[in-house]
Amino acid sequence: MQQVYINQLSRHAGEEVTVRGWLYNTRSSGKLMFPQLRDGTGVVQCVVFKKAVAPEVWDALNHLGQESAVTVRGTVRADERAPGGFEIDVADAEVLQRAENYPITPKEHGTEFLMDHRHLWLRSRRQHAILLVRHTIVDAVRDFLNRDGFVLCDTPILTPAACEGTTTLFEVDYFGEEKAYLSQSGQLYNEATAAAFGRVYCFGPTFRAERSKTRRHLTEFWMVEPEMAYATLDDVMNLSERFLSSIAARVLEERPEELKVLERDTSKLEAITPPFPRLHYDEAVRILHEGHERGEMEQRFEWGGDFGSPDETYISGRFDKPVMVHHYPAAVKAFYMQRDPERDELALGVDVLAPEGYGEVIGGGERATSLEFLEEQLRLHELPREAFEWYLDLRRYGSVPHAGFGMGIERCVAWMCGLEHIRETIPFPRMLYRLRP
């Protein structure tokens, strides 16, 4: 007897197989039953005739609660009436555990209820589809970087100090001797490994203790950060463009069924191909001013500020591809950004704004190379010099132009899936008011 996964059933038409799974839903009609089984790879409809099985099998399946653990043995048969095109004529079945009163019924539920039952919600079709797309995106990210010559060189999660000194950090007691902080970026360590390996990336959890409460924020999220030695802002933009395009292509290729479940407009993903529009900050501001004059933007944007969420949405809304905004004012960017040699008030940084209001998915740029400049920046930002001594070493010993970016995986998943909220893009989201389950 071969044990088969549901997504492989089409290869076993006419054969007798065993499927092991959980009861998804049942329809019963007296002497005929249609239990639907899911096994993690898909859902299949089973057909049970009362006369075709032993009485105890019929009784066991009858009135069985949703999500009970069941194995069935039967013959695979193509049938137009079956969702998915194939069904199983059941000859025998075994109930491993009878589940009663499964809380998530095949009806509508509110967000709070579903989030409280996240450990069970993951079993539902839509969540299942999202997390499979996430899996493919993570896979595509690793494949792309590995094939492009980047070396995975992960950076620490427990760190002694703020990397950028701006956002709030989660504090951890380190053996009662000192405070440690959960990493909010692998950026600075990446610069060290890039000087060791040339092209590197880190990919792991990132923590931000910001009291943000929007559909784009998690307190714990996954970020991939490539960093290249001997590279410039243009190299970062070229990489971002190829990177996002390859991810979109992989999702389209490998997850058409899941995109259908999510009712994603795939033409939006097909549009993600190089080249992406590149917008100097000055031009972006001009677009915002035009928007204001047309009455499409409430307030007139002041040159020099960072873009707020409505600004990003307005700018990206004018393109059907991701937009790369570069040369931001240095004042709104991190201290380690390289300055524009022609206009010192600008930083060689770039934000990639995703279309459809998904906001900033990538942020990056060229890093400062000068020891003196960084020493001055540390002073201006009132950062503890001792903590950054090792970082300054990177400018003492073979300092070269180098650049990189960070991409938030969950924002990418939300974008690719066309989701309203980032909370569904990670199995167990951590948010301002959500630490459990």
Next chain:
RNA sequence: UCCGCAGUAGCUCAAUGGCAGAGCAUUCGGCUGUUAACCGAAGGGUUGUAGGUUCGAGUCCUACCUGCGGAGCCA
């Protein structure tokens, strides 16, 4: 942290200041091709918490709690 909205059965929601309701889920019964199956019946309530106004509060007022949406900050 600020602004706005909400909280009624296990779930999703209704109820003009005047008897606490429906659908789904659950339990029982019926049905040999169902597609969120259908038909019939039953059980199920301290209306988020604490005060207040009123003859009378799910409904109006105040505070708090919880959640949702947005802003700021950011990926």
